[in-house]
Amino acid sequence: MDDILAKIEGLLYVVGDEGLSLEELSDAINVDKMVVQDAIQDLTIQFQGPRHGLELVQYGGVFKFITKPFLREAIRETLALSKSRQLSQSALETLAIIAYKQPITRVEIEEIRGVGCDMMCRKLVALDLIQEAGRSDAIGRPILYEVTKTFLDDFKLVSLAELPELPDYSEGENENFFK
Amino acid sequence: MFEVEISQFSGPLDLMLFLIKDKKLDLFDLDIRELTDQYIAYIHAMEELKLEIASEYLSELAGLIEYKSKKLLPRDESLLDAEKPDDGPTLVQRLIEYQKYKEITADLNQRYQERLDQFAKAYSKDAVESVRDEVNAASFITGDVYDLVKAMNKVYARFKMVHPFETTIMNEELSVDDRIEQLRHYLDRHTDVFSLVDLLHQSNSLQHVIVTFLAVLDMIRMHEMYVSFDDDAVYLKGSALNG
Numbered sequence: 409m410d411d412i413l414a415k416i417e418g419l420l421y422v423v424g425d426e427g428l429s430l431e432e433l434s435d436a437i438n439v440d441k442m443v444v445q446d447a448i449q450d451l452t453i454q455f456q457g458p459r460h461g462l463e464l465v466q467y468g469g470v471f472k473f474i475t476k477p478f479l480r481e482a483i484r485e486t487l488a489l490s491k492s493r494q495l496s497q498s499a500l501e502t503l504a505i506i507a508y509k510q511p512i513t514r515v516e517i518e519e520i521r522g523v524g525c526d527m528m529c530r531k532l533v534a535l536d537l538i539q540e541a542g543r544s545d546a547i548g549r550p551i552l553y554e555v556t557k558t559f560l561d562d563f564k565l566v567s568l569a570e571l572p573e574l575p576d577y578s579e580g581e582n583e584n585f586f587k
Numbered sequence: 588m589f590e591v592e593i594s595q596f597s598g599p600l601d602l603m604l605f606l607i608k609d610k611k612l613d614l615f616d617l618d619i620r621e622l623t624d625q626y627i628a629y630i631h632a633m634e635e636l637k638l639e640i641a642s643e644y645l646s647e648l649a650g651l652i653e654y655k656s657k658k659l660l661p662r663d664e665s666l667l668d669a670e671k672p673d674d675g676p677t678l679v680q681r682l683i684e685y686q687k688y689k690e691i692t693a694d695l696n697q698r699y700q701e702r703l704d705q706f707a708k709a710y711s712k713d714a715v716e717s718v719r720d721e722v723n724a725a726s727f728i729t730g731d732v733y734d735l736v737k738a739m740n741k742v743y744a745r746f747k748m749v750h751p752f753e754t755t756i757m758n759e760e761l762s763v764d765d766r767i768e769q770l771r772h773y774l775d776r777h778t779d780v781f782s783l784v785d786l787l788h789q790s791n792s793l794q795h796v797i798v799t800f801l802a803v804l805d806m807i808r809m810h811e812m813y814v815s816f817d818d819d820a821v822y823l824k825g826s827a828l829n830g
Contacts, residue, residue, distance in 0.1 A: 425707035463705075472707050480704040492703045498597045500692035500699075507695075508688070520685055523598035523643045534736045563698045572694045574687045 412439055412447045413454075420464070420473050427470030468560030469567065502528050503537060503559065507571060511541040511552035529553060537562065599647035600685040602629065607682075617679050623651040654678060709745055735814075738821040739800060742784050746796060761795065766802035771811070774825030783821035 415437045419428060430448075434441045448471060452464045455473075462473040475483060483489070495503070502525055505517050517525045532538040533553075541554040555568070565571065596602045606625045607614050626648060633640050676684070783803065790796045803823065806812040813824045 421708075422711045424710045426710050427707075474705040474707045477701065477704045483706055495696070495699060496597075497692065500696055501597055501688055504688045504691050504695055508691075520681075520688065521598050522600040522647060522681070522685065523641070533733055534740075536737050536740075562702055563695055564702050565698075572691060575690050577683050577686070 409447065409450070412437060412443065413451050416444070416447055416451060416471075420471060423472070425472060427468075427472035429470050433471065465564075466566050467564060468557035470557070498523075498528060499532065502532065503555065506532075506538055506553050507555045507559065507568060508574060510554040510568075511544075512554075513544050513546065513550040513552055515550060517553075597689075599644045600682055601689065602626070602644065603647075603678075604682060604686060604689070614679060614682060619651065619654045619678070623648075623655045626651055650678070734816050735804075735821065738783065738816065738819055741819050742787050742821075743796070745784065746787060746790075746793075761798050763798055763801045763805060766798045767805060770799075770802055770806060774812070778825060780822050780824045783823055786823065 416433060419433065419436055428436070430441055430444055433448075434444045437444070439447075448464065448466075454460070455462055455464050461476055461479055463476050465472060465474055498521075501521060502517060505520050506512055509516070514525055514529050517529070529538065533540075536556055536558045538553045538559065539556050541552045543549040544552050559565075560567065596605065603622060603626065606612070606622060606629065607617070610621070610625055612618055612621060630640060630644060630648060786803070787796050787799055790799055803812065803814075807814050811826055813826055815822045815824075
């Protein structure tokens with residue numbers, strides 16, 4: 409088993425932020441997926457220990473090592489990183505609508521937001537946060553959008569099933585609505 | 588007087604929600620007349636400040652006035668009967684639906700901020716280079732402009748990782764045309780496939796990276812270069828035109 413853990417660790421080191429899926433790991437080290445799954449679990453627990461600066465995560469369907477949160481200042485200072493990229497409120501709203509309702513056309517997003525989203529959709533495509541998911545059967549066959557693996561990674565999600573539940577306002581209470 | 592600016596709202600629905608909250612209106616028993624008056628007052632205030640008002644705000648205003656006028660005008664019985672049961676979602680339904688997504692963005696942003704504090708390393712450079720040799724020339728010219736933009740972002744990010752510290756300022760000003768000329772010579776010497784990353788790695792300043800990138804785009808347009816995409820990697824090759 410130690411041998412398998414070491415192989416997984418090495419492979420994940422080389423691929424870095426690209427990560428590897430369970431299938432890819434299983435193929436790479438020629439071990440059954442169940443065994444890899446167990447090994448991943450062991451490795452995850454081992455790396456949770458205080459002597460490790462990395463943690464093993466599974467975001468967007470792939471396993472990868474990322475640095476632990478407490479290292480952020482040290483890393484930012486060492487690499488002289490400037491402020492990291494922020495998403496505007498409009499971008500977050502658009503992403504939320506796509507993530508919960510995908511696949512969805514631009515017009516459907518606009519109906520919910522009440523504002524034009526053409527530029528926003530293009531921008532999110534360029535940021536690799538959303539992608540085309542074929543065409544709708546509606547008139548003009550508009551593009552359908554869905555979120556990408558990068559989105560899942562950027563929002564710490566293994567899959568869309570992990571999205572927090574949308575608030576439910578069916579009770580119709582004003583107090584709940586405006587928290 | 589309102590003390591907020593329209594730019595802090597992400598749209599007319601956001602503004603309406605603000606007004607409902609600010610004026611303590613009951614969303615679930617909404618007084619459309621009151622909301623419309625508040626909304627108009629807000630738009631007027633913006634106009635007086637000579638602030639640009641996006642067309643979406645005016646289009647929602649038209650909708651509000653229509654709702655309001657329906658309430659004010661005595662209705663013809665026959666018209667009432669003919670009223671379609673489904674005019675799409677009501678304003679209140681739209682506001683509730685919008686609020687759901689607006690509220691969840693706080694949670695999503697929290698996740699996003701947490702993730703920004705955790706770093707992964709890039710794919711190991713040696714491994715990338717060995718994969719490059721396997722690229723099949725038959726797959727040339729695939730992908731679209733967005734693939735190129737995405738790839739460029741990745742290249743730029745990696746470039747920054749390789750040159751993370753401040754470097755001296757270069758005075759050399761190179762035009763895109765000059766760079767195209769240089770690249771033509773480069774292609775004479777390099778007839779094999781090479782990656783965009785490698786090409787840009789030869790640049791020692793951001794300006795040089797950008798000029799090179801523009802030159803590459805131009806040469807692809809003039810069919811002097813072929814481009815191919817393999818996931819995030821971009822490969823280039825001189826065309827027969829060149830030579």
